[in-house]
Amino acid sequence: MxxxxxxxxxxxxxxxxxxxxxxxxxxxxxxxxxxxxxxxxxxxxxxxxxxxxxxxxxxxxxxxxxxxxxxxxxxxxxxxxxxxxxxxxxxxxxxxxxxxxxxxxxxxxxxxxxxxxxxxxxxxxxxxxxxxxxxxxxxxxxxxxxxxxxxINDLTKHFGIAGATSVVIILVVYGILSKILTRPLIHMKKATEKLSKGDFEVTLPHHSKDELGELSVSIQKLAKDLERLKKERNEFLASVSHELSTPLTYLIGYTKVAMRKDLNETERQHYLSIISEEATRMKDLVKNLLDLAKIDENNFTVSKEYFWSQPFLHKIINLVEPSYRQKNLQLTLLNQTNFQICADSLRLQQILLNLLDNAMKYSEENTEIHLEVYQQNNQTVLTVRDQGIGIAPDDIEFIYDRLYRVEKSRSRTYGGSGIGLSVVKKLVEAHGGTIEVESKLGKGTVFTVTI
Ligand SMILES: Nc1ncnc2c1ncn2[C@@H]1O[C@H](COP(=O)(O)OP(=O)(O)OP(=O)(O)O)[C@@H](O)[C@H]1O
Ligand SMILES: [Mg+2]
Missing domain, CATH: 3.30.450.30 (Dynein light chain 2a, cytoplasmic)
Known part of the structure; x- marks a missing residue:
């Protein structure tokens, strides 16, 4: 019924x-x-x-x-x-x-x-x-x-006619009601059935401004969202497979070369170090992907604690120092005061390492990178400023998207996979903080994290 x-x-x-x-x-x-x-x-x-x-x-x-x-x-x-x-x-x-x-x-x-x-x-x-x-x-x-x-008979007859007429009117009203009320509902039912079968091409007429109209607008929005999610997922999977297959190709190629008998020890060492580098990059990528998946699943928690800023920052600087030195980059810690930071130290380290890694990757040799950490209004502000290649204004809004790279060709030159900043953003948000970026093409970039 x-x-x-x-x-x-x-x-x-x-x-x-x-x-x-x-x-x-x-x-x-x-x-x-x-x-x-x-x-x-x-x-x-x-x-x-x-x-x-x-x-x-x-x-x-x-x-x-x-x-x-x-x-x-x-x-x-x-x-x-x-x-x-x-x-x-x-x-x-x-x-x-x-x-x-x-x-x-x-x-x-x-x-x-x-x-x-x-x-x-x-x-x-x-x-x-x-x-x-x-x-x-x-x-x-x-x-x-x-x-x-x-x-009396006449009156009864008139009442009978009036009664019959009103029954007819009720039937007409029923017809109209069923049109006004049920037709959009039936449309919506069909639309949701289509959605559940994976067909997101639904069009619903939504003329009325009542709850039914709102419902059909919501269903249409749901269809669009689902379609977008499906597209995103497919693109994401395609990118991930691509990202993973590229280093794997290198690994296979270099392994074969390294296995050659006619190589001397120095050459073999050289190829093995390339293999190790690529394998590390793959490991990092997979780790970042797993982090993202965990954050998306919402079974990810930050456990905040108080720790001192200076030992924490020095540890991080020590970690990145070797690669910075290799590229002749000068990393300076601007503020030397020691204060307590309230955050998940491991996650905050991940945030800073990602930002510093970007600053290093996207800077020319012999330039400076400034790291500054200070307290403001009971919050900790962390800035990473580089004098690198910068980001074009059109690209800024996309840099936090997964697997987004400003130029696809950059990735080979700089070795990025476009996932670092999306992880950073999620981690900052999990802390209840914000991340901002200011950049000038060819001049440099500043990332400011407030938590
Ligand atoms: N400091 C920066 N200067 C210039 N461009 C940057 C900077 N930081 C990020 N970008 C641009 O934003 C894009 C996204 O950065 P993200 O950290 O997400 O990816 P990635 O560094 O390419 O790869 P990954 O971090 O996963 O190794 C980068 O590809 C790069 O083009
Ligand atoms: Mg990065």
Missing amino acids: NISTKLAMCFFAVVLILQLLLMFYLHRNIIDTRINEEFSRLLAYGANHRDVLMDNYSESTIHHIVLMENNNDREVSIINNEGKIIGSSYENNQILDRYIPLALKENVIIDSILVSDYKDSPYIVSVHPYQNGEHGGYVLMFQSTQSINKM
Whole structure:
């Protein structure tokens, strides 16, 4: 059972019940009012005749009264106290014989309705006692119930028509509801089914500004995100395989060369050191990839602790010194004050090593690199400033993307795989910190980390 049917059934039941109650109430009320009107009218006519009779009791008055009620659906009969008919516009003796004893038996002293049963009796009857000298008796008024019953039948018929019309209207509303409500839902259901099958090409009409419209916008956004993720994943896998296969090719090539028998020891050492370098690079890449995967999986925690800045920085400088010296680069620590840093020291070391590695890779020989670490507003600020090749403004926003390198050709020259900065950014964020970069092409770059 779909949602529109459920809704329509609820709607139908509620409206129908309300309508029935209302109709029943109205029907009863209208009929009662009409019947009461008939009673009052009959009583008024009867009282009028009686008054005339009491004012002026004579043959001609009686005749006159009878004449007055001759050409309508009312009848009048005037009887005396013994039940004898003195004048009557009514000739049906059967009826008169039935009601006259009733009037006498009731011993009526004020005007009243004698017969009110408009459903089964052919007449409603009112009785009006009169007295004029020694003449006394009753004026009986008869009103045919035919017209009342006709009115009731007409009313019932009209109510029936109104009821049927409203049922039709409800059905139309059901149709419209199902269109407005279910059609977008069905579209969305199909779209999500498509999504789950891996087809992200979904288009949903989203005209309405209600929750349904918002839902379809969300589904469309989800489709786009999924598509982007899938594309990113494929690109990433392609890049990773490429990154891994390049050093492997080198490794295989150089291993074969190193195995040659005709090599002397120095040559063999040279090739072995290249092999070791490439293998280390591969190891670093795989380690970085694993780190990234861990950070993405969210099962990665930083355990912050307090440690002194100077021993920490000197350790790092010692680590990078050899490669800096090889390239004739001058690394200077600007601030020598010792203070306590609150961070995950291993992760912070990873951050700095990456930044210093970049500064080294992307600097020309005989230039300077400045490392500065200081405290500001209870935070630790670390800057790495180089006088290297710099980054073009167009590339800046992408440098933290995985496997992004400013020029693909740079990687062979400088040996990068484009993953270092994405790891750095994630590590900084895991510390609740920020990373900023300022760079001028050909002039140099400054990375500022605040944690
Ligand atoms: N100090 C810098 N000067 C100039 N360009 C830089 C600097 N740091 C990063 N870049 C540019 O940003 C890109 C991304 O840097 P990232 O550290 O992520 O990758 P990588 O150094 O190429 O490789 P990896 O760090 O994985 O070995 C680099 O390829 C480089 O072009
Ligand atoms: Mg790097």
